[in-house]
Amino acid sequence: MADHIDAYLAWQEAAGRTPATVDESSPFEGAGDADRAAVGAAVDDLRPELEALAVALHDDPETGFDEHRSVRRIADLLAAHGVEAEVGAFGLDTALRATVGEGDGPHFAVIAEYDALPGIGQACGHNIIAGIGVGAFLAAAPLVARRGGRLSLIGTPAEENGGGKEHIIRAGGFDDVDAAGMVHPAGGDEVSSIVGQRTTGVRRVAVTYRGRAAHAAGAPWLGLNALDAVVTAYQGVAQLRQHILPIDRVHGIITDGGAAPNIVPERASALFYVRSGEVDTLRALTDRVVAVLEGAAVSTGATAEIEVDPVPPYLPLEANVALTKRWAATIRSRGRAVPAPPLVPAQGGPSTDMGNVSRYVPSIHPSIGLGAPAGVQPHNAAFADATVRPAAFAAMADAAAALGAAAIDYLADARLRDAVSEEFAALGGRFRWEG
Incomplete structure (x- = not known):
């Protein structure tokens, strides 16, 4: 019991390491307005295909480690745009990896999830997460050759039941990644970038x-x-x-x-x-x-x-503030307000294996509301229905544009990369669960 209380006291001390509220504006230029606008325009052009992907994943849900048709749909969409994807990456049948760019420059990974919940299908909105990830990757890919660096799309199976991201970490899938990001859907209409975001x-x-x-x-x-x-x-x-x-x-x-x-x-x-x-x-x-x-x-x-631990532990998520602010700046430019909530560590609440990635490389995990009816939240069957409505598709496009822009900002701006790395190191740097 004493160890438990000591750990809690350490948590309380950590809660005071950042002001109660923070300014979510970004001091970094990133790639510039023209490149970010190009990413946004590309996402808008891709929108019919992204919507079709989200609907297909909704209509044909597959649970963790059994997402064979789902991952193939993503690979086929990438192939239609001239990008070859490896299905079965990292020793997992339903994982995916696609990379554009080359050389030893910075490497940003966009994360996609696509597994469903048993019985209630895409009630956590992973079909929207997949659309966001694929849209961000394809929209940003043409700029990578000009800007330098590498951009990857990493498809991660079994977030709901198997810790696919931790399996990928153990297989070395993030060893050469410098930063990563994904966006999660939520109920209502609110955007939540939550700088310094935590989960349990x-x-x-x-x-x-x-x-x-x-x-x-x-x-x-x-x-x-x-x-x-x-x-x-x-x-x-x-x-x-x-x-x-x-x-x-x-x-x-x-x-x-x-x-x-x-x-x-x-x-x-x-x-x-x-x-x-x-x-x-x-x-x-x-x-x-x-x-x-x-x-x-x-x-x-x-x-x-x-x-x-019959399934790998999911670690508390630690979102990178500097990188999250760049995402928030672009989502604002798409006409969405971003409230600045109090910054406090999680007190209960859900978990994600993106937490493991966030402890291994600097990461972001903002959320965006899909306009679901009042009281409808993830892990409710009605939320699955909300993921294939026009409001959800609009949120998907805005989130993809912001995520693709954040990736390009990171690859283009050395000052931003330094700030991201310094923040990550100050919080302890790369951590891997060892049991």
């Missing part, structure tokens, strides 16, 4: 309890109830929630509760998500949850098989 990190903890089967009516004394262990564990986690940090969340489900009511369950399982706003507090909270699961085994006499 998440780890999965799976547990299987094993007991002994018996006739639940005829001889229950011969049994050892594994479901009792799961229920005890679930209740223990619920009690733990009273005493976790404001930046923590824990939630779980029972994945196996036994075979039949008249059989004492000899096997039962649960899966928990452990979230926190800092790497150290994420480790500490995971240890506390594991202790609860072990205690449930002791109290019920069952044995516990605990698996921590």
